[in-house]
Amino acid sequence: MKFFLDSADINEIRQMADLGICDGVTTNPTLVAKSGQDFKSLLNEIVRLIPGPISAEVVGLTAPEMLSEAEVLAKIHENIVIKLPLTPEGLKACKALSARNIKTNVTLCFQAGQALLAAKCGATYISPFIGRLDDVSQDGMQLIREIRAIYDNYGYDTQILAASIRHPQHVIQSALAGSDVATCPMKVLMSLYQHPLTDKGLTSFMEDWKKANQKPIV
Numbered sequence: 001m002k003f004f005l006d007s008a009d010i011n012e013i014r015q016m017a018d019l020g021i022c023d024g025v026t027t028n029p030t031l032v033a034k035s036g037q038d039f040k041s042l043l044n045e046i047v048r049l050i051p052g053p054i055s056a057e058v059v060g061l062t063a064p065e066m067l068s069e070a071e072v073l074a075k076i077h078e079n080i081v082i083k084l085p086l087t088p089e090g091l092k093a094c095k096a097l098s099a100r101n102i103k104t105n106v107t108l109c110f111q112a113g114q115a116l117l118a119a120k121c122g123a124t125y126i127s128p129f130i131g132r133l134d135d136v137s138q139d140g141m142q143l144i145r146e147i148r149a150i151y152d153n154y155g156y157d158t159q160i161l162a163a164s165i166r167h168p169q170h171v172i173q174s175a176l177a178g179s180d181v182a183t184c185p186m187k188v189l190m191s192l193y194q195h196p197l198t199d200k201g202l203t204s205f206m207e208d209w210k211k212a213n214q215k216p217i218v
């Protein structure tokens, strides 16, 4: 499974780059607004920190507007993936961009029919928002399972990018359901490392080692 960081915070991105588990980054207009940084200069910084797919979302609402923005964003770096909303205009733009081998991430997916359309339009990634479904008492994980089954039935190459992830169980369940990617806030990625018994075990190892008065390992 690939792990993407869902963030536009350059300090978080720098920290994740250092840990070596981050395969890419997804941004969205809300995250970019929160960063307070100029969008294009932010993307220029991110592509230098993470050598993987960097999703940059267009804000135009018609296909021509999206395509002209995509033109600008794609020029920044070959790792830029154009993020498009799951609307008729967004999928028109997706089809045009995939015909030109420009990678796309179709976002704001909440039901399997949308994911089927995105695959038919050649989307590189589909972003089902599992957390926002759970937030309204629907089953986000069921959507991942349905998309996986449909894509496998027809051999679609579109990669499932589980998004809107709220906690480590979303990551684990998405992996079990066969999602190709999970894009997570930093706190969720960091929580994947944690278990109290790991901390407890390491503490007792260190205490026992100290008691044994062993020579330093040099």
Ligand code: G3P
Residues within 6 Å of the ligand: 006, 026, 027, 028, 129, 131, 132, 163, 164, 165, 183
């Ligand atoms: O960036 C796409 C998605 O992961 C955002 O999810 O629900 O946390 O805003 P959310």
